[in-house]
Amino acid sequence: MFNEEERKYFLSKLIDFLKIPSVSATGEGIREASSWLKEFMKELGIKSEIVETNGHPVIYGEINNGGNKTLLVYNHYDVQPVDPLNEWKYPPFSATIDGDYIYARGASDNKGTLMARLLALTKYKGNLNFKFVIEGEEEIGSIHLPEFVEKNKEKLNADGVIMEGAGLDSKGRPMIVLGVKGLVYVEIIVKTGERDVHSSNAPVIYNPVWELIKILNSIYDGEKVKLRGFYDNIEKLPLETERLLESYDLDIETFKKSLGAYELKYKDKESVVYSLFTEPTCNIDGIVARYIGEGSKTIVPSIAKVKIDFRLVPNQDPVKIYNLLVDHLNHFKNVKIINHGLEKPVRTSPNTKIVKAMVSSAIKVYQTDPVILPNSAGTQPMGVFYDLGIREIVSAIGVGTPSSNAHAPNENIKIENFYKAIQHSLEFYKEYEKE
Amino acid sequence: MFNEEERKYFLSKLIDFLKIPSVSATGEGIREASSWLKEFMKELGIKSEIVETNGHPVIYGEINNGGNKTLLVYNHYDVQPVDPLNEWKYPPFSATIDGDYIYARGASDNKGTLMARLLALTKYKGNLNFKFVIEGEEEIGSIHLPEFVEKNKEKLNADGVIMEGAGLDSKGRPMIVLGVKGLVYVEIIVKTGERDVHSSNAPVIYNPVWELIKILNSIYDGEKVKLRGFYDNIEKLPLETERLLESYDLDIETFKKSLGAYELKYKDKESVVYSLFTEPTCNIDGIVARYIGEGSKTIVPSIAKVKIDFRLVPNQDPVKIYNLLVDHLNHFKNVKIINHGLEKPVRTSPNTKIVKAMVSSAIKVYQTDPVILPNSAGTQPMGVFYDLGIREIVSAIGVGTPSSNAHAPNENIKIENFYKAIQHSLEFYKEYEKE
Incomplete structure (x- = not known):
């Protein structure tokens, strides 16, 4: 995949970014993180700017590679608070490497993913155009994002959007989520x-x-x-989309335990999964x-x-x-x-170019069929992009796994999954350009 | 009624007692108030003792006047907290006289009533025997009273009980409440x-x-x-008891306002009163x-x-x-x-000796028919005395009125109502002895 020198560079950049706290709830490090990001994006050849809002700023960036197609990349540079601090093995902003893993608040959610998508540009030579919307308030409810999008709607026109990625399931299969509730x-x-x-x-x-x-x-x-x-x-779920749910990885007992729930409303995996994503x-x-x-x-x-x-x-x-x-x-x-x-709930058709490109690039990189969900059980601010008229929006390409401890102490990612996400980004950019 | 010298003595004793804080919620002054009370009861010829509980003590007293009949008098020496302190015109334990009124926390609820019942003994020459149970936790739920009564049930045997009094209504009529919910x-x-x-x-x-x-x-x-x-x-309310409710003084609009309620469930006085006391x-x-x-x-x-x-x-x-x-x-x-x-809910029959004595003595003192209620809308610890087998329990003889601000800043009583309550106690003791 990437040679030793490239890997070293990728990892060092990730570590630099993880070391900057950027806790939106308290404001800690938000300014430093946004400046660092804007500068780094400039290094990568992205025309970028810090756009002030009534809260934390959005970093906006553009690359015009002269093609006919534009991809809008949505991420966030803010992270969750670190408490309870005493439960962390390593200081949350030390970005400590332990074996195959790196530990830091934000490693999984979602600085690792953001950096993978940006670093892939160092290897990308195609004609796809890019727009980046990287907000600083995702962990506190994306308060000012709709206002930002509304104010800049002309500028944000694009063919497709990739949202913060859903990462990998417990079997290491990449998740592609086609919408949100x-x-x-x-x-x-x-x-x-x-x-x-x-x-x-x-x-x-x-x-x-x-x-x-x-x-x-x-x-x-x-x-x-x-x-x-x-x-x-x-919308009645089309049969082919409903079938996608069958490959979703969920063990009833493990799931129940992970929630700390005494009982689930359904006894069989099929009903739990169907209900979770469609009700x-x-x-x-x-x-x-x-x-x-x-x-x-x-x-x-x-x-x-x-x-x-x-x-x-x-x-x-x-x-x-x-x-x-x-x-x-x-x-x-x-x-x-x-x-x-x-x-707004959003659901992108599995027959769109963006989904086809996402699936084929995922198979290439992970050597396995991805898990495709019609939408997530939760909500992301996909609706603001849908309202721009964009009909190809997916949540995919991510570094996290179910054991990444997002929002919890000892947040971590497997370093190999970071490199894989860079490669997946790169392959996806190439495939999407072709579609 | 009483001469100038007697009135002076009665008032000075009330003031002495009102000046001692006895806030059960915080414990402030509880010890001092209970000691003062025991000593004062001794001065009046009552064999009295401080009985420890797991909370604040009960003051227990007895007078054997050699008669066949025993009256148990229940009161409490504790008071509500004083906050909000800044809304008081006079310091709550200054017992300040202003015109015809005396202001102090506890004046109405229920130190004035307690002192009236005790001071009446200075004028009483009959053969009625007395037992006094004066607790220090009424304002915090009478936590240890049931335990005290249970432990002393032999000692507490009596023919009738008068509870903390219901006072006077807005027209100055004495209230006689025959029970509790x-x-x-x-x-x-x-x-x-x-x-x-x-x-x-x-x-x-x-x-x-x-x-x-x-x-x-x-x-x-x-x-x-x-x-x-x-x-x-x-128990279906007997018609004669139901009729008693007709004389209850309640104006729908004033009542609604006093509760700060936007609406009452009933539009007519009869339904409100009936519901309040019987549902x-x-x-x-x-x-x-x-x-x-x-x-x-x-x-x-x-x-x-x-x-x-x-x-x-x-x-x-x-x-x-x-x-x-x-x-x-x-x-x-x-x-x-x-x-x-x-x-336990308790309801004493209007045809009992205690009620007859209470009514005739009230008419004698107040020159008006009393207002009789089958029970209160709320709860007092009558059940503990009912469980001793006593079937004549009423709540009557009190110094408070609807404008006495019990539980609120600027608690007060009209000094004349204090003297009247002493007289009412005295006349009641005489009538009850005869019945």
Whole structure:
């Protein structure tokens, strides 16, 4: 693949980058990391700039290689906080090599992947044009990304997009994820009075928790969302796409253990996988009304709050569903709804050029069939690129594995997987250019 | 009524007592107040002692006047905390006289009442025997009172009990409350896993909040408790007792405002009053599951907790109802129940000697018919005395009014109401002896 000198150079650049903290939650190192990245991109021949937002900046870059086709590469340079610090074997920003692995916060999520995609350019001689959008707020909800994309929509036109990669499964097979679930995240607040009162008054005043439960019962019956219109427009998974799920690597017991769950809703792998990737949900993230301290206090609370996330599947429309909810809540008294974020579900067809190029390049590099998923179980900001009119968006090429400890202490990657990801990037650029 | 010298003495003793803080929540002044009280009771000829418990002590006293009849007097010497301190016009333990009023924490609840009952003994020459149980934990839930009563049950035998008094209504009429609602206070905890996980897993794992809501729906339908057997044994209010409710002083708008409630469940006074005093309830005091911070976090929580108080009416049995609940919860998985307290509902017949004596003495002192309620809307520890076999228990003779600010800043009483309560105590002792 690459010779010793090339490998040394690739690894040294990765280590340099991993040593710079870039914790978006606290802001630690964000400025240093963004400057380093812009300079490094310039070294690679990318016309790059730091674009300020109302939060952490986006690094934007372009290469015009004179071709007809443009690939937009989305990544992020920010990382999760490091706590609990005492559980790390090596300091999280020391980028310590131990055997075949390198340990650092961000190694897997997603500095390794970002560097692989950039370093592949040192070997790329083709005509594909590139645009890079590298944000600094992915780990805190991509707060200002939609604004950035909206402001620069002309500039960001492209034929295809590769998102932060899904990495490799436990069998070492590369994952290609063709989309994301969407999201409607709301908070519902019921306020029945100005203050909590003694619960001897319970016979004659409304309890906001019981009122909230009435509302929750009217929204969800424990299995299905009851909002009329919620399930409209759901795209039936084409049989060939549904079949893709069969190759997904999941062992029921291992999965259950990894979640710390006492029970799964389904007993067989097929149902778990099908449900995970194709079902919309109505999940309660949190609920609260006083009194929640130790022991007992006899009150009727005055306020009850719940946070709910609905995950959506193609082609549910988050704006439409949010409006259904608002209309529905109009039937109840003393209720307020807060919109904490809407994200569009996206699903790219397996028959697109970008998927074909991704599959053939993956087979070439990993010598095995990749695992293809119609979409992830979670949400990434794919919708902002979909809204630009781009219809070839995939999440693929990544350095992480299920044991990479993303978001946890001792985050790490196998160094060989880093080189493989560089090679995969390079092969993909070549294939995509040809398609 | 009383001459100038007597009034001066009564007031000076009240002031001495009010100046001693006795905040059970913090323990401030508890020892000093209990010693002062024991000494003062001795001055009055009461054989008294400080009885230690695992919390704050009970002051127990006895007078044997050689009669056939014994009255047990229940009060408490502890008070609520004083915060918010900056809202007080006078320091809460200064016992400042302003016009016709005296301001102090505890003046109304219930040092004024306690002192009135004790000071009446200076004028009492009859043969009624007395027992005094004056606890120091009423404001923190009478934690060790049942234990004290259980340990001393032989000693506490009596014909009747007067509890902490209900005071006067807004029209100045004395209140006589013949009983209390009971209580079952529980916490229900649903735990579906070892830790919170990312909400992309929501399609396949159980959300403890939705599971808890299923349980809550199975317990209460928004109007009625669904536990089979919950409404068994409820005593139908005799018509003559129901009629008593008609004289209860309540203005819908004023009441609503005093609670800070946006709406009452009933529009007419009769329904509000009837419901308040005769209906059992299932009230949620608090509910919590993560995430309850600002903004959004996409998780499936692992634990959800709810605190519920059921108020019971005669003759619902708190132990039986608690057991119904435990049996019911056995039908659900991953559920735990915590018992935070059971209290028996009590209702003394209006045809008892104690009620007759209380009514006739009240008319004599206040020159008006008293307001009689079959029971309070809340709970007092009457059940512990009922369990001794005593069937004449009332809550009456008190110094407070609706504007006394019990539990709030600027607690106060009208000094004249203090003298009236002494007189009422005295007349009641005389009448009860005769009955």
